[in-house]
Amino acid sequence: MIRTTCPYCGVGCGVLAKPRENGAGFEISGDPHHPANRGRLCSKGSALGETLDLDGRLLYPRIGESRVTWDQALDHVASGFRRIIDQHGADSVALYVSGQLLTEDYYVANKLMKGFIGTANIDTNSRLCMSSAVAGHKRAFGEDLVPICYDDLELADLVVLVGSNTAWCHPILFQRITAAKQRRPEMKIVVIDPRRTATCEFADLHLPIRAGTDVWLFNGLLAYLHQHGIVDTQFVEQHTVDASRALLVAENTAGDLRAVAKACRIDERQLAEFYGLFARTAKTITAFSQGVNQSSVGTDKVNAIINCHLLTGRIGKEGAGPFSVTGQPNAMGGREVGGLANMLAAHMELGNAHHQRIVQDFWHSPTIADKPGLKAVDLFEAIHEGKVKAVWIMATNPLVSLPDADRVKQALQRCELVVVSDCVEKTDTNACAHVLLPAAGWGEKDGTVTNSDRHISRQRAFMPLSGEARPDWWIISEVARRMGFAQGFDFSSPHEVFDEHARLSAAGNDDSRAFHIGGLTGLDRAAYDEISPVQWPLPTKGHAGTARLMEDGRFFHPDRKARMVPTTPRMPVNSTDQEFPLVLNTGRIRDQWHTMTRTGKSPRLSTHIAEPYVDMHAQDALLTGAKEGELVRVSTRWGSLIAKLKVSGEMPRGMTFVPIHWSDAFASDARVGALVNPIVDPISGEPELKHTPARVTPFVVSWQGFILSRESLPQLDVTWWTAAQGAQFHRYEIAGRRVYGDWSRWARHLFDAKQPHADWLEYSDPNAGIYRAVLLIDDRISACVFLSPRQDLPSRTWLAGLFAKERISGRDRAGLLAGQPADASADTGPIVCSCFGVGRNAICNSIAQHKLTTPQQVGEKLRAGTNCGSCVAEIKVLIAEAAGG
Incomplete structure (x- = not known):
């Protein structure tokens, strides 16, 4: 059993990874001894074991479409960066990194750019959140x-x-x-x-x-x-x-x-x-x-x-x-090492000459950045303008996450050299890369992270490296050596990087900086491996860590006093627009993470919300002319997307909400970043991701439906689609304007219905525009498709249960053709509790049958809400609805 940390949000939960007895994967559970979570995990953390396969992994270095050796790839990157720097100067290159990196990775990247290349053009996707x-x-x-x-x-x-x-x-x-x-x-x-x-x-x-x-x-x-x-x-x-x-x-x-x-x-x-x-x-x-x-x-x-x-x-x-409350698992660690373009390492300041000398002398570096670099939005604009000619992107997908994302795509398409280090092969950003470098993924990475309350924890490897993947710190160090900086990057393990990071935190630190982890210097490999979660500052060896800061009333301005900053209220820039009268707000949903490259692999995490949506107030929805569940187009001055209309009751008048997670890998047209206003805070450089003028209009289609298939399908020739991973099947929501003359022929071709032992069931009502088809192989359901001009489509939860069966009964066959289960209890309804797969119908039936009045009682009957608790709010609403509230 290995103690490690969760790779999702900044809470920084401790995780236990234990090999399964049959050798097939790992059991993941919460670490009861970690101070952040004390053994509990959310739905995403609980499902980590479902995300460890190699499906979709980037396993080998590539230049263009060709697989190459590591030496070829590293030489190409190093020579490309060196040539561009020699021709155009240090500010013509940049790194764009991520809160998904470990502190050791972040440290080496920051050292290379600011201390050896000599530019502060290194920024991070943490710019977008904190x-x-x-x-x-x-x-x-x-x-x-x-x-x-x-x-x-x-x-x-x-x-x-x-x-x-x-x-x-x-x-x-x-x-x-x-x-x-x-x-x-x-x-x-x-x-x-x-x-x-x-x-x-x-x-x-x-x-x-x-x-x-x-x-x-x-x-x-x-x-x-x-x-x-x-x-x-x-x-x-x-x-x-x-x-x-x-x-x-x-x-x-x-x-x-x-x-x-x-x-x-x-x-x-x-x-x-x-x-x-x-x-x-x-x-x-x-x-x-x-x-x-x-x-x-x-x-x-x-x-x-x-x-x-x-x-x-x-x-x-x-x-x-x-x-x-921090968004990413190591946003805090990135801040410690100066991962932002306006910071130096160890909480030192780029504009402070004394700090510059401390860092440069410590690194023995040939140069030191002396002015802020380009922050994320400005960085990609500089790439678009040709001022930055080479960019190395690590562990992030800016074509989905950045505002005005289509312009970001244009920028990368124009860029002379785009390098991407990632553990995923196909992302929106990777499609623009000239060089792809396979990085270690969670479970293979070894280093430290710092959570939202300053706890430094070990993220330990519990699996071998996949394919030819390598740790990010190693990749960066190898490029640095090839650029002529061997002396500063002679690292052979992450613990050596960490020791240097800790020693730098103590360098010139006469209590003038709170960030100080000098107590963790000089650790050998064994002691590094045994680090227990501890809060900085811990300036001396044996120090137990510091729970709270400023307890003595001393702050970290030169006079040791805090500043009360006058703040003049003003509305966000471009907050009103007659042509775009609504406000677009973006954010996360409960069971998905960032662009779903990891969570999208988990069947249980796709059960609660499986497709992109736009949430609106009921009166605003009425004014659009669209009904709940129908497709709408959300448009801004920067772009548009297609999603299903939702009226949850959460939204105020005048606001819409769209989740951030869907990329081109999971939907035909749902990248909300392409719609977002690229204006930024003038001080922090953080984008305005919560307040973009928008409008919503109906997106009219002739039919809609869905496909469940054990085999993944090629790109579908339909107007609109989304994809999600189910248990033993792939789920595709589809809609179209083109009406095929022969749906049967279309479906048989899609599913290859001529397979041996295949049994083809179908029902068609051309006048009503309804079509249903099911492919059975050896009496086991292999695929199904349901189409209708209306929203009266069968329950996906019921059909998911049929995919779990080894053989389909006669009653099941009848239900499939009828589009509804023969036994109503077979449909447990849309999933509410992802952790235990408990559906809405099951909860409502239990509330009514047993006269339940609290979420705790529901948990006792069905287990719903007893793990991560994320669904308890929804259970409370169902109880209130049952009581007529």
């Missing part, structure tokens, strides 16, 4: 610091969740919060979010503020606290600067409760309730995530939140403080 938090921390604290630990979430008397669907996006943290509330019912949870998400089902108060008005809200809170004397005067006078300026701006812009309520479009009484609750609760955590960060005013949102904690002295204390 750089506004970094900028806000640095403005307020003098350094990028998260002051609290996860235990504080359980010690707080008030937890305010801002712009975070924590129940879905950070389920383990949310479980810890809700478990604390069960133990202490007097604890309060407030959710501030334009959407009524699953998180709101557990809240004592939900403030559905108008998107983009967070600064008004928190400036109003700051003014309210001051007006009512809720000020830690001693703390403010001794430990902060600029309180009077911040208060003056807050009073002038948001000093009137009614005006704030109007600006935020919320009920004045609810606003007063929140302000009063915050004012009288000393132990308050304000946890914020992408709804705050991903904005052209994101940094000001962060500082408006921090100001309220500084004014009340609620920082550096148990159960109190601002808390940035």
